[in-house]
Amino acid sequence: MKRDIMHRGGTFAILCLAMLLVTAAFGAGSAEAKFPAKTMTFVIPVSPGGGFDTFARMLVPYLQKHLPGNPNIVVNNAPGGEWNIGINKMYRSKPDGNTFAIFNWPANAVSQILGTAKYDLNKVTWLGNISEVTYVMCVSLKSKYKTLQELQKAPEVTSGVVGLASTAALGTIIAAQAMGIKMKPIPHDGSTEAILSAMRGDVDWVQYPLATLKKTIVDSKDLIPLWIYSKKRSPLLPDVPTVEELGYGELAEVVTMYRPVGAPPDLPNDVKKIWYDAFWKATNDPDFHKKMIAANEPAMPMTPEETAKMITQGINMVARYKELIQKYTK
Amino acid sequence: MFESALPALIEIFTWPAPLYLFLGVLLGMAFGILPGLGGPQVLALLLPITYGMDVDLAIVLLIGAMAAVPFGGSIPAILINTPGTGQSAATCFDGFPLAQQGKAGMAIGASATASCLGAIFGAAVLTVLLPIGRQVVLLFSYPEYFMLALMGLSVIIVVSKDSLWKGLIAAILGLMFSTIGYDPVTGSVRFAFGSDHLWDGIRLVPAFIGLFAIGEAFELFLKKGKIAQTEYVGRISDITAGIKSVFQNFGLFFRCSIIGTIIGIIPGVGGAVSNFIAYGHALQSSKNAENFGKGDIRGVIAPEAANNSKDGGALVPTLIFGIPGSIEMAVLLGALIVLGLEPGPRMMMERPETVLILIYVLVAGNILVSLFGIFGAGMMVKLTYVPATLLAPVVFMLALMGSYLTHGMIFDVIMSLIFGVLAFAMKRFGFSRVAVVIALVLGRLAQKTFHQTLMLWGVKGFFVRPISLGLFIITVAMVLFPYIQAAIRKRMRS
Numbered sequence: 001m002k003r004d005i006m007h008r009g010g011t012f013a014i015l016c017l018a019m020l021l022v023t024a025a026f027g028a029g030s031a032e033a034k035f036p037a038k039t040m041t042f043v044i045p046v047s048p049g050g051g052f053d054t055f056a057r058m059l060v061p062y063l064q065k066h067l068p069g070n071p072n073i074v075v076n077n078a079p080g081g082e083w084n085i086g087i088n089k090m091y092r093s094k095p096d097g098n099t100f101a102i103f104n105w106p107a108n109a110v111s112q113i114l115g116t117a118k119y120d121l122n123k124v125t126w127l128g129n130i131s132e133v134t135y136v137m138c139v140s141l142k143s144k145y146k147t148l149q150e151l152q153k154a155p156e157v158t159s160g161v162v163g164l165a166s167t168a169a170l171g172t173i174i175a176a177q178a179m180g181i182k183m184k185p186i187p188h189d190g191s192t193e194a195i196l197s198a199m200r201g202d203v204d205w206v207q208y209p210l211a212t213l214k215k216t217i218v219d220s221k222d223l224i225p226l227w228i229y230s231k232k233r234s235p236l237l238p239d240v241p242t243v244e245e246l247g248y249g250e251l252a253e254v255v256t257m258y259r260p261v262g263a264p265p266d267l268p269n270d271v272k273k274i275w276y277d278a279f280w281k282a283t284n285d286p287d288f289h290k291k292m293i294a295a296n297e298p299a300m301p302m303t304p305e306e307t308a309k310m311i312t313q314g315i316n317m318v319a320r321y322k323e324l325i326q327k328y329t330k
Numbered sequence: 331m332f333e334s335a336l337p338a339l340i341e342i343f344t345w346p347a348p349l350y351l352f353l354g355v356l357l358g359m360a361f362g363i364l365p366g367l368g369g370p371q372v373l374a375l376l377l378p379i380t381y382g383m384d385v386d387l388a389i390v391l392l393i394g395a396m397a398a399v400p401f402g403g404s405i406p407a408i409l410i411n412t413p414g415t416g417q418s419a420a421t422c423f424d425g426f427p428l429a430q431q432g433k434a435g436m437a438i439g440a441s442a443t444a445s446c447l448g449a450i451f452g453a454a455v456l457t458v459l460l461p462i463g464r465q466v467v468l469l470f471s472y473p474e475y476f477m478l479a480l481m482g483l484s485v486i487i488v489v490s491k492d493s494l495w496k497g498l499i500a501a502i503l504g505l506m507f508s509t510i511g512y513d514p515v516t517g518s519v520r521f522a523f524g525s526d527h528l529w530d531g532i533r534l535v536p537a538f539i540g541l542f543a544i545g546e547a548f549e550l551f552l553k554k555g556k557i558a559q560t561e562y563v564g565r566i567s568d569i570t571a572g573i574k575s576v577f578q579n580f581g582l583f584f585r586c587s588i589i590g591t592i593i594g595i596i597p598g599v600g601g602a603v604s605n606f607i608a609y610g611h612a613l614q615s616s617k618n619a620e621n622f623g624k625g626d627i628r629g630v631i632a633p634e635a636a637n638n639s640k641d642g643g644a645l646v647p648t649l650i651f652g653i654p655g656s657i658e659m660a661v662l663l664g665a666l667i668v669l670g671l672e673p674g675p676r677m678m679m680e681r682p683e684t685v686l687i688l689i690y691v692l693v694a695g696n697i698l699v700s701l702f703g704i705f706g707a708g709m710m711v712k713l714t715y716v717p718a719t720l721l722a723p724v725v726f727m728l729a730l731m732g733s734y735l736t737h738g739m740i741f742d743v744i745m746s747l748i749f750g751v752l753a754f755a756m757k758r759f760g761f762s763r764v765a766v767v768i769a770l771v772l773g774r775l776a777q778k779t780f781h782q783t784l785m786l787w788g789v790k791g792f793f794v795r796p797i798s799l800g801l802f803i804i805t806v807a808m809v810l811f812p813y814i815q816a817a818i819r820k821r822m823r824s
Contacts, residue, residue, distance in 0.1 A: 048374040049660025057377055058668060075374070078737055080533075081526030085739070088526070158786065186785055187514055189778070192653045192660075196597060199651075200468050202786060215652040215674030222651075294670050 035097040035271045036071040043101035045086020047079045050190075051209065051297070055130055055259060056102045058291055062282035068274060083108055084117060091119040095264040097271035100127065105258040106314035107170060110325060113318045121311055124262040125272065127279040129302035129310070131292060133209045133257035134230045135171060136237070138216075138223040142201025146224060148246060151181045151205075160194030160203040161185045171229070171255035172207055173328055174321055178248055185328065198223055209257065210234060211296035229255040236296075254317060258300075260307050276304050338686035342694060347390050351691065354394025355698045361395070362402020365539050365732030368415035369399045369658035377665050385669050389684065390691050392665055396658055397695030400637045401445040401703055408437045408630070409713050410557070410725050412543035412732075416534045417637040420605035422542050423764055424622060424629025431625050432560030434711040439572020440627050441634045442703035444583055447576065448635035449696035451587040452594065452642020453689050456649075460678065460685070463595070463646040470596045472782040473792045477801035478593070479776035482603060484809050485610025486765045489623065493760065500761045504769025507532050514778040515785070527741040531774060534602055536733040536742040540749025541763050543729035548754040550722035557714040557721065569707045575627045582612055582628055583635045590636030594643020597653055603775065606768050608636030614808050623764070641692060649673055649685055 042063075044056050060073050078086035083104060090101035111117035145151045159176070161169035169185055176183035183205070188194040191208050198206040199222050206213075210228070217225045218236050225240045231252050233242055243251040263275065282288065283301035292299040302310065318325075341347065354376075361372040372395045380388035403414030408425035421441065428437040459466060483501070490497015510521045511531030522528035550557070576583050586608040593604040612632035613619050622629050644656045652674025654660040666673050671684065678685060713721070733746040753763055783791040793799050 047657060047660075048370045049654065049657055049664055053374070053661075054664035054667060057374070057664075060378060061381065076738055077374070078739065079530070080737075081529040084526045084529070184785070186782060187778075188782075192597060196467070196647075196651070196653055197471070200471055202471050215672060215676065219672075220651075220675035291668065295667050296672075 035268075035274065036067045036069055037096070037098045038069075039072045039074055040067075040098045040100070041093075042073050042075050043086045043090045043099065044075060044077050045079060045083040045089075045101060045104075046077065048077055051133070051212070052102055052104060052259065053077065054295070055292070055297065056261075058295070059130060059261075059282060059288065062285045062288045063278065065285070066278040066281040068278070082111055082116075084111055087117075087119055090262070091124065091264055093264055095125075095266045095268075097263055097267050097275055100261055100263040102130070103260045103262055105260050105310070106254075106318055107257065109311075109315045109318040110170060112315065113322050114325065120265075121315060123265040124311075125265060125267045125275075126304050126307040126311060127261045127263060127275050128283055128304060129300060129307050130259040130261065130283060131297050132300040133211070133259070133297065134228060134234065135207050135255050135257070136210050136213050136217065136225050136240070137175070137205065137207040137227050137229070138198065138213060138225050139204055140198045140201045140223060143204040145204060146226075148179065148226065151226075152179065154182065156182050156184050157205055158184050158186050158203040159205040159207075160188050160197045162188055162191055162194060169328070170318070170321075170325065172205070173324060174254055175207070175229075175243075175248075175251055177324055178251055195223070207255070209297070210236065214296055258310065260302070260311070272304075279304075334683040334686055338683045339690060341386055341683070341687055342390060342690050347387060350387050350391045351394040351694055351698065354391040355398040355695050355702070358395035358398030358695070359402035359699050359702060362399040362414045362418075363405050364735070365406060365412050365414050365543060365729060366535055366735040367732070368403065368417075368535075369396050369656075370661050371736070372396070372399065373658060373661040373665060377661070377668065380665060380669060383669075385671060385684065386687055388665070388669055389688055392662060393688055393691040394695040394698075396662065397449065397641065397692050398699040399658075400641070401442060401634075401696070401699045404441045404445070404634060404637075405438065405703065405710060406728075407542075408434055408441060409710060410543065410721070411546040412725065412729060413538050416538055416602040417605055417640075418633070419538050419542070419602070419767060420609040420633035421630060421637075423609060423633075424624075424626050426546075427623065427625030428627065428630065429557055429711075429714045430559055432558040432714070433568060433625065434558065434714045435568030435707050436572035436575070436627065437630050438703055438707040438710060439569035440575045440630045441572070442700040442707070443573045443576040444586075444631045444634035445638040445703075446696050446700035447583065448587045448590060448638035449641060450693050451584075451635075452591050452639035453693045454642070455591045455639075456642040456645050457686075457689055459595075459646055460649065463650045466595055467597070467647045467650065469797060471795070472779040472786070473795050473798035474801060475596065476776055476779035476783055476792065477798050477805065478596075478603070478607065479772040479779065481801060481805045481808075482607045482610060482768060482772045483776065484805050485606065485613060486762075486768055487809060488610065488613045488619065489764050489768075490762050496761050497765050500756065500763070500765035501769045504766035505773040507537075507766070507770050508773025508777065511774075515781045525741070527739070532745065532770065533736075533742060534771065535736050536745040537749050537770060538767065539729050539733045540746035541753040541767060543725055543732070544746055544750025545753025545757060545763070547722050547726040547729060548750065549757065550718040550725065554718050556717055568711075569704060572627070573704070576631055579628055579631055582615070583631050585615070586611060586632040586635040587639040590639035591643040593636070594640030594656070595646045597644075597647045597656075602771050604636045604640045605633035606771060608632040610768075614811075638696060642689075645688070645692070649678060649688075650675070652677075 044053050046052050064070050064073055078089050090099055093099035112121055145154045151157055159172050161172050186203050194206050197203045216222045228240050228242050229252050230242050231244055289299050358372050361367045400417050403418035404421045407413040407418045407421040408429055411422050411426040413419040425437045486501045510528055513520050519529050589608045590604045609632050612628050613622050644659050647653045648659045654663050730743050733742045756763055
């Protein structure tokens with residue numbers, strides 16, 4: 001029976017847990033400079049729970065599988081300071097390739113553009129990308145405005161966003177500006193609270209990743225999806241138009257999130273080579289792809305060059321909106 | 331859904347499920363006991379090993395661990411005045427004084443019983459509520475959150491009956507701390523003193539560890555002696571008395587379980603708040619409140635009932651909408667997604683059996699951890715008879731390690747030390763640490779929801795919604811009640 005096989009694997013895994021516990025609890029500071037070290041650190045600059053944490057942890061076994069020597073990878077959640085704490089931690093670690101971090105892109109460009117970052121994202125050694133996240137714009141069932149035209153004519157549209165200085169609101173602010181909607185952002189602590197607010201009808205507008213909103217708009221129809229920030233329609237929402245169809249094609253580029261992974265600047269070339277190879281193999285592992293699809297977020301591997309190019313473009317794009325962002329954060 | 335009730339029950343008693351439950355509970359309890367580690371950490375740690383596991387077994391392991399955390403956290407709260415998790419902070423207020431009186435066994439007995447029954451209560455409500463939970467979750471909006479926070483803050487008046495002025499000074503200090511970090515309206519950073527670490531405000535766990543554990547370690551160093559002020563006799567009857575006390579105060583237990591469940595159901599208020607509100611309720615509803623804070627068993631029962639019943643409540647939005655009610659739930663949601671489940675409207679329809687297994691395990695895990703607690707209490711109590719010179723350094727080290735462990739940041743350790751010194755000074759000069767903690771926890775919730783309400787509806791938003799208005803009236807009544815009572819008495823006499 002399937003269960004028996006699973007069970008044996010599971011028990012073994014539990015035995016390993018004690019070891020893991022000790023390493024996780026005591027930081028596992030490895031003094032070796034070699035790469036890959038026995039223990040590597042994957043910095044996640046947000047708290048456990050949520051997409052970044054889930055998908056980063058999902059990738060870990062595949063990185064272990066494809067890195068030479070199958071190193072132990074310890075996940076380190078270092079939340080706070082709008083991702084700055086975790087990014088700094090990685091950025092300032094020894095450039096031996098044993099510490100790396102997941103990023104929220106293009107959101108993480110905002111700190112650099114506003115001058116609050118103590119790092120230069122152009123200098124990060126980009127290893128590749130995990131996935132691409134498509135956003136859906138939804139309105140509340142109780143909202144008075146249920147089409148783009150109505151939204152554009154409305155005297156004021158409220159939107160549930162996560163923290164104003166935060167970058168999660170970036171897409172909403174930019175979209176509202178481009179479409180000529182008078183939007184008033186109402187800050188929330190997390191996307192879940194904002195989505196609930198829209199379900200209650202307290203705010204009109206929320207936009208979050210399709211994978212997050214799927215159960216609310218596809219499974220239960222608690223919110224009305226108006227458009228999708230993508231070049232092509234989603235098979236999950238065949239009737240929902242794309243921003244391109246609505247005449248705002250450039251928003252498809254701007255309001256799309258990526259989950260790239262980076263290591264400190266100036267990695268030695270031999271380390272880079274091993275990493276590039278292993279990261280590419282891990283993100284292209286068929287097993288990993290299966291898991292990502294099951295979680296409603298197909299993997300989207302990128303080569304290090306493609307990732308670095310995306311980063312440069314993202315920084316330029318956010319720079320164009322600097323004044324708009326400042327208006328909302330002052 | 332109810333037709334799968336029996337098959338689901340059989341499932342969790344089928345080998346190897348009990349083994350997984352046992353291991354999960356043991357691990358959850360250990361994480362609960364260690365300050366700084368708690369539900370989110372144990373779930374995150376278990377996450378990778380559940381990959382590829384049978385879904386039902388994975389749920390048994392995860393929920394078993396999650397269920398054991400709150401009671402685990404209460405053990406150090408009672409024994410050494412160090413809440414193992416933020417949810418157990420209110421258990422310190424009376425649990426530790428009981429330990430000082432040599433009644434740690436009683437406190438642990440009461441805590442285990444209230445935890446276990448509270449969890450069962452929460453799970454029962456969850457089961458009944460699942461079909462209609464939607465409406466309940468959507469009833470609460472920002473004005474209601476604000477009124478809940480206000481209600482919690484009003485407790486400060488009651489806890490500071492020795493000196494209202496000192497209580498208010500402590501409360502204002504706590505409220506000032508709660509303004510550090512992002513401004514909820516403008517999004518600008520306030521009072522961060524140039525440190526990224528303060529952008530999100532003062533982290534609660536390091537602050538609690540400083541205020542209670544480190545403050546206590548200082549005190550132990552100076553006082554010498556031992557925590558318990560009595561001779562060790564090793565009575566089992568204490569534990570039994572603790573268990574009985576829950577039944578003797580069953581009304582209180584019941585009301586606090588309701589409070590915990592409701593707060594659990596409301597996403598975003600969280601476990602750190604439920605135990606304070608329940609504690610406050612116990613204070614305000616008792617006729618002889620003068621013993622609270624000095625070792626009243628009711629002060630243990632109330633927060634313990636609430637912080638365990640809230641898990642059942644928090645599963646309501648998680649299961650119905652796929653929207654997590656707390657950080658633990660967010661991690662759990664991630665774990666379930668990785669397992670190929672999708673909590674939310676579809677899972678309820680398509681996999682009712684899994685939903686029921688989840689609820690049963692929550693109950694079973696709580697029963698198991700409480701049994702561990704009751705049978706282990708005799709041993710744990712001995713800790714309070716260890717000479718302070720031996721215990722204090724251990725408490726000190728555990729506390730510093732705990733504040734480091736949550737995020738692996740030395741900044742949190744420094745924060746704990748600062749709060750430790752503050753706590754020591756406050757204790758010396760008779761200021762209430764409880765007031766600081768309550769204000770710190772609820773201040774942020776109050777600020778945020780106050781502004782959200784004003785931005786959307788203006789001032790009238792607070793008073794035109796029935797639940798919000800009702801909560802406001804109850805709060806005012808609770809604050810004024812002692813004065814009115816006194817006035818009436820005076821009149822009767824004259």
